[in-house]
Amino acid sequence: MTTHTTYPDTASPIEAARGCLAAGGTLTQALQTLARVAARATGDDAAYPLLYDEVAAAVRGRSPGPVAGDALLSGLNDDAQRKVLDVLAETFPLAHRIWSADYCAVANRSAVFLPATGDRTRPCMSVAGVLAFIYLDPDTRTIRLSGHLDSPWDELLRADGTVPLRGTVDGMIVFDGSDQARATGATVPAPLPGIADAFTSEELECLVRTVGEAAGGGNALDHGTLSARQLELAERAYALLMADLAGQDPSTLRTCP
Incomplete structure (x- = not known):
């Protein structure tokens, strides 16, 4: 028998998943709920299958057999099932509302540092799909900072394909394309009249x-x-x-x- 759980539109994906579990749903149904609400939050309901695969992989690992772990998950006791959702809340950014403090914290914890591996590579940090390089440049004799926005996470993209971005050096804003700056006409550098x-x-x-x-x-x-x-x-x-x-x-x- 399938358990259908309703949840308020304001509920975050992890809140909806916990509500599903508390209402008697299985852990698998709770994970499906999380993925469905996350897909809705991104504005693309069709993203649900992919997001569910990502949620399942985060829980079971990426071994083959997409449904093989369902029996194992349903066999967990109530406390263990709740702990599975707790782990997702700590490791899966889209378990939370996009741009919320929890979403940002989880995304920041998933940042990866990529060191230079040869003369042709540069050290960089990857956060939310954005690459930030900082390195010494012998040609210009400078410390260079470079951001690359080729592959940010889809949910961070604006309707015009850009991402909100702010850059500072020693606390001084040198670039500001944030939504707040756009709304107030205070983008940096300022557009010419x-x-x-x-x-x-x-x-x-x-x-x-x-x-x-x-x-x-x-x-x-x-x-x-x-x-x-x-x-x-x-x-x-x-x-x-x-x-x-x-x-x-x-x-x-x-x-x-």
Whole structure:
């Protein structure tokens, strides 16, 4: 007979699993509940089978036989079954609400340090799928810090494919793309105002030089006095200016040179 357990939408996966066990469900059903609520929390109910496999692997190990351990799990006494869920709460981040203190603590405990193994590798730490490298660079004679966001955990991704990120050096914020910074318009580095945000710092430098040459030398903006690069940037700037004056969103005109 299958036991169906209801749980409040605000329940974390581990709370729902414990509720299922307390209501008379088997340990296997409690693990299924945990995986189902975790999948729902990620916004992808279809992730349930994969998450259940991960939960089962965390409990039984990764040996073959996906259902072979069910009889063994159901044979555990009540105290042992509760301890299984306690272990999951300590080791499985998605047993908790995403970004909760417990989720972050478990994720942080799962961090892995990867030392350099040769001249072509760099030491790094892996946390939640994000790689953070810190190493001595003989070419620049600096201590370099580098973050790589190629494979963060899916549940940490925003709808636009980015992850909330904040970087500090000696307590000073050098990068802030957090949700709080976005909401208050306080991202670091701050976006440039108006159409200037459509250009890189190198392109702005080129445009300033273009204006200087045109104004200071009394030159017209033509092919005889300016380089192809200067003309291209000046034409982009003019198109953006006209769009801005016409009330059009300048970002719709942004193109890669």
